[in-house]
Amino acid sequence: MSEFALRVLVEFGGGETYVIGTATLIAPYVVLTAKHVLDEITTRFGTETDEDGTPVIADYSIRLYQCLPGPTYIIYQVVKAWSHPDTDISVLHLALFRSSSRELLRNSGAKMKWRHPPLAFGPPRLGERLAAFGYHSSKVDTRPAENGNYHLELTDAPTTSTGLVEEILPQGQPAGNFTFPCYRIAARFDGGMSGGPVFDQEGALCGIISGSLSPGDDQDEPISYVCMLWPILRLTISVNRGPKFPRNVKYPMAHLVRDGQLHVMPHSFNGIDPKLIWAWYSGTVSDS
Template identity: 30%
Template structure:
């Protein structure tokens, strides 16, 4: 197991960013360093749900979250009581992203963020159309090597209506998959997930987990404290449950003002999502109107 601190931006910084929440009016005390998100589309990034839930609990106004159906919990800046800002630092650019809307998965610790450029650096990255992760829907296998990325121990330095400064400390963690839970581990983790020996520290939640081919196969969900010298016990959420999420993201060339599933988005010829094994999964409509998924 390796846990490596990066003193300079690395390749993963082109696809991932850290996000923070600010209440209104902003102050240093009201800013909460959040999780990590990874671009799966030029306007959509995947992260963990529990970080957003925590923001709503601590900073939210109490306004009910809009519910379209069991697959969606939609939060916008107008009903959340706080704003979200993505901060990205690559080898060539420092970028800010405005997080316009969030979609929380009801079946897993996953969420999607709808973003837009909020700085010249972000606009330049957006114009280059780089930095989108390729998705692997299938869970990794036991014994498979994986590596994860996140921002552990990042500090809020300044927060005001005019300026937001944060010290980013990024880490890569390598390990192997120790166990796979296709239907969930237990009541605490009732969603498809896997256990890994990667070390996940506080602040890395939502970060990407890649397989040896560099494909996004999981999202950092949790890490447990262990005795000195023991291998870390950490968990990643499988990516495939986002397929059933219903979103209204108003993406370029996508239906305007309409709700659609992420699966339908992935199947479109425009290739809104880069999925390595989309043909390996089958959507099964159920009599009650819900959807089941089966790997072929």
């Protein structure tokens, strides 16, 4: 799971570091997290504004930590982010920052070995048992190292939580914190798990952890909410996709599915109008 679920940290020069949440890898250098995780970062630590009015981060970096078999540790830096107003999901574009792999450090062109799950954009079935994953109870300690760098020691609680889907909310709740397409699940989500992956019984990523009204206890079931993925299909991004595609252009995320860069399964679009899917593929639906 630590290949797909990355830890989200804020790092200042000199080692001041904060652990904020979880993010989910869906394609090379592309991850999803909860929009409120990104909002917490920018509200808490601030942004500046460039010439065209776009918020930019200047005083700190958002970095994501991944653990691969070996173990190999890879640290990415967020270079750009996009959020859709109709959901609690943000898309983050990453760049390689550091790695415990000497090959990657010596050769910036070394081929990364990516594994990422298939995506299910429609809602799961009522009563289906799902599995969610995220990191909570995080503690971080830093101390000076050689060459002006610092050593970071991070401890947390990697947690899998399972539960049954109890309610599908195509428009979200009419009021409160979950007013976007989502579903209610009887699974415990603790602070720090926001942005983590939720998987269906076929192993597809079927949502992103948003939050809980109640974590539950021995007597009461937890009341938690998961963002559906379909709203991100109409989100406009500008991640460069390799030599076969134009560079520095904007396109809807649905094109990543259309062109085979996001993995899907036969049930990935269950519950979604095929006309909408075709419109997203053709790029005729705006992200507004």
